[in-house]
Amino acid sequence: MEVSKAAVVGAGTMGSTIAVALISRGVPVVLKDVDQITVNKGLATIERLLKSRVDKGLSGQVAAKQRALVQPAVDFSSFGDVDLAIEAVPESIDLKRQVLQDLDDHCHTETIFGTNTSSLSITQLGAFTRRPEKVIGLHFFNPAHLMKLVEVIPGLETSDETVQVALEFCRLLGKLSVRVEECASFLVNRLFGRYVNEALYILQEGQMAVEQIDEAACDYAMPIGPLALRDMNGADVGLSVAQFNFQEYGERFSPAPLLAELVKRNLLGQKTLEGLYSYDKQTRKRIGSNPFIADILIHLGKLHNSDEKFDVERLFLPMINEAFLVMQEKICEVEDLDPALMAGLGMRKGPLTIASEIGLANCLIRIEKLCKVHGERFRPAPLLRRYVWAKRNSVY
Ligand code: NAD
Secondary structure (H helix, E strand, C coil): CCCCCEEEECCCHHHHHHHHHHHCCCCCEEEECCCHHHHHHHHHHHHHHHHHHHHCCCCHHHHHHHHHCEEEECCCCCCCCCCEEEECCCCCHHHHHHHHHHHHHHCCCCCEEEECCCCCCHHHHHCCCCCHHHEEEEEECCCCCCCCEEEEEECCCCCHHHHHHHHHHHHHCCCEEEECCCCCCCCHHHHHHHHHHHHHHHHHHCCCCHHHHHHHHHHHCCCCCHHHHHHHHCHHHHHHHHHHHHHHHCHHHCCCHHHHHHHHCCCCEHHHCECCEEECCCCCCEEEECCHHHHHHHHHCCCCCCCCCCCCHHHHHHHHHHHHHHHHCCCCCHHHHHHHHHHHHCCCCCHHHHHHHHCHHHHHHHHHHHHHHHHHHHCCCHHHHHHHHCCCCCCC
16 A cells, blocks of 8 residues: 555644654645644744755755645544554543544544554554554654654554555655564663663662763763763653553663652753753753762662672663563564664664674673672573573674
């Protein structure tokens, strides 16, 4: 099936940038929100992004053509000839149920429904409709017009045809379109969660300061440090995601106590101008690490730490271990794993490449040693052990 017309429901942060990704590849899109004011906000975002593309060399004519591909809407009356509808409404099961049922009533029987949910079950969302075989996760990253990755996530009832159409469509958008089996937080955010949590534990152990941890991560593989990123996304958002992962995966995702303490003290990061770093009240630019953190660490009491000196690889070992669990569960093709993490997080090398550089036998020795000190967070993935028993020292 060809997608000759699409719709995006929800014109907020994700919806408006997904719309730009669509129109920049020539796909006409109905952009729907609850009322004219919210639709206009979405249109203003699209206008701003097109203007910035014109400033960078896009011809005014092409920009005008793209702008004309957007059809604003406050109801579903223009959804009758839409081939793919992507919902990007807030992360509430009730809201998404209502939107999916409205789509079911207004779209033709062949229309595919994509959901941009970050955490809800695709299978559960599909079951709200009369067409679960046509419901699929299309997990774009923020901002969707720039970020290269889309995780394409079938639910239990999603048909192979729907998966193929979705994968191909996202490729046509110029994205790295990766099939990911349904699991909590999907692929990239699941691995990312282990890494950010470990950064917070390391900070809480008191051996390393905020900037040192971030600098070490950036020097090693990352475009931005985990603690700076925690501040960018907000400690409150981080805590609810961390609690969700803990609930779904158990002890190895146990959130660092420091995170709840940051939320309790309203040190949410950039939005409150105080977080792991402090920010200038006028310019909102980062000034330096937050002096309150030292007090909080004293208040929380020292965490047990290993007697080994901090080594940047410790930050990545939980991510590597999780990558082996993901491989074991066949969440994605092994060859897709590193490219997905690189495209989704901007890593310069993915966790399996890092593991191969460290050497799988060394990874296992280090993980086992850390497991003795920190427990479940470092219980070795059975598949990692098998690789080592098989004397495979690298993955690729
Ligand atoms: P947002 O709050 O910025 O935008 C949501 C929009 O949906 C709002 O404009 C709201 O008015 C609109 N809306 C609410 N009910 C509606 C309805 N019935 N019909 C039409 N529009 C409706 O939210 P967001 O950050 O864009 O997130 C949207 C989805 O994308 C969520 O499921 C979120 O988990 C997921 N997601 C977000 C990010 C991110 O970084 N923001 C990244 C990946 C996925």
